[in-house]
Amino acid sequence: MLQRAAWKASFAYRGNTANMIIGVAAVQGVQLLFIGVLLDRFGAIAGWSTPEIALLYGMRLTAHGVCTTCFGQHAAVSIMLREGYYDRFLLRPVNPFVQVLTARFNLGTLGDLGLGLTILIVAAQVAPVRWTPVSVLFLTAAMIGGGLVEAGVQIALSGLSFRLPMLSAKASVNTMLTDFGTYPMPVFGRAGAYALTFVLPLAFVAYLPCTVLLGRTGELFVPVWLAYGAPLAGPALLYAGYRFFAYQSRHYVSTGN
Amino acid sequence: MRVAVVMLGAKSVLIYRSDVFIGVIGLALRVVLVYLVWRALYDTETSVSGVSLNDAVGYAILGAIFNVTFQPWHFSSLMSRVYDGNVVFDLIRPVGLLTLSLGQQLGATLAGFPRALIGIAVGLTIQAVPPPAGVVTTLAFVVSSLLGMAVALLCNLLVSLTAFWTTEIYGAIMVYHMAAAFCSGALIPLWFMPDALGAVLRYLPFSAQVFTPLSIYFDPSPGPHTLAAIGVQVAWVVLLAYLSRLVWKRALRRVVINGG
Secondary structure, X not given: OHHHHHHHHHHOOHHHHHHHHHHHHHHHHHHHHHHHHXXXXXXXXXXXXXXXXXXXXXXXXXXXHHHHHHHHHHHHHHHHXXXXXXXXXXXXXXXXXXXXXXOOOOOHHHHHHXXXXXXXXXXXXXXXXXXXXXXXXXXXXXXXXXXXXXXXXXHHHHHHOXXXXXXXXXXXXXXXXXXXXXXXHHHHHHHHHHHHHHHOOHHHHOHHHHHHHHOOHHHOOOOHHHHHOHHHHHHHHHHHHHHHHHHHHOOOOOOOO | OHHHHHHHHHHXXXXXXXXXXXXXXXXHHHHHHHHHHHXXXXXXXXXXXXXXXXXXXHXXXXXXXXXXXXXXXXXXXXXXXXXXXXXXXXXXXXXOHHHHHHHHHHHHHHHOHHHHHHHHHHHHHOOOOOXXXXXXXXXXXXXXXXXXXXXXXXXXXXXXXXXXXXXXXXXXXXXXXXXXXXXXXXXXXXXXXXXXXXXXXXXXXXXXXXXXHHHHHOOOOOOHHHHHHXXXXXXXHHHHHHHHHHHHHHHHHHOOOOOO
């Protein structure tokens, strides 16, 4: 119900809606252009052809869209804390975390999801994947799971802002996910791939499930079952992120307004 | 007093210590990741489109550093000041609004310099960025970088000024931010762009922000063409400064104050 109210509030201004959706689409569009120019010059990235990279890109962006449409408001936590809005949440008989997520709906996030799904659908037709009901189901689960992985990480980071005043740090993790989530992990070498799997769980968002769909699990640095089980990492990380947030929120000190 | 504005702009960034700290680590990580990606892209090739692996990697790293330093997400408080009406207080200050806004931006950008230097140091240490070719190149690069910063600040100011016409401009800012990152050659050198696209982008002010200083850095033989490139940057600075004056004069007439 709270989420619906937030939606309504944001949609009330149609001009802004279009404006924000275009803005977000531009952010991702440039990333697409970037990859496009690279593929145009280099032909393949770490042995992955253009359709394969397109599928990976579509999966990453769709997962990102799932994260931002459902959990996008985590980004506002640091501002809410600084400006004292969080005080109000504590007065109301609803979990403050739920109130944070439903405070406002950022329409731009629909741009993420829309563009992600479009690219995913186009890429799914050109990529060398034999689509069966099982693989489609796996893809769907992976997209939701990937969104939850990202949400878990972001929510945990938001939790940190109870302790440290942070404004741009989360944004930089965010762009990191956007900028480097679209490469096959072997690009980063063994150490880099491990770091982006276990320290910052970027590989779980799209790369691991994508290798399963493309039959590329042979190149993995990690056990194959981890790739098949990647969608399950989402709920687990989201829960962990939420627990961390809730734990950190006990350190909340009002700014006093 | 103008110096004070710049100092305050710098302070508004540096006061968030944890932000600064994470920003530095983030940039260092980015340098390493960009390095790995471009190495992987070249794979076994030694030269693509006439650009060697070393130059491409070095360029990509410096480009990433220029991108975070010159093209930040929040480049001016002007928009929110217009949005919530506080701009009226800025208008009655003894320092002109343009000076005020530019000063703040300049301060915030200068505050990013230590981070940028750390990024460059990391790049030089892991030998991903080749050292500059000589004294002349270094000097030209520094001058051109500062001019690039001036072009970036003026472009940002122009975008901020549109707040006087439209209330919600965050969408427009995102479009501008990404367009600038791409068109300035901060993400990919213009050398790699398809020929027609690359040619068009060279005539836009974005390339004067990043591509010009970086191509000077990687130019093995600086000469009259280096001076010409710097001359074009100066021309952009003059033109953009004039343009923002013009836009500002018209914007002033647009200010409507609600209530009192």
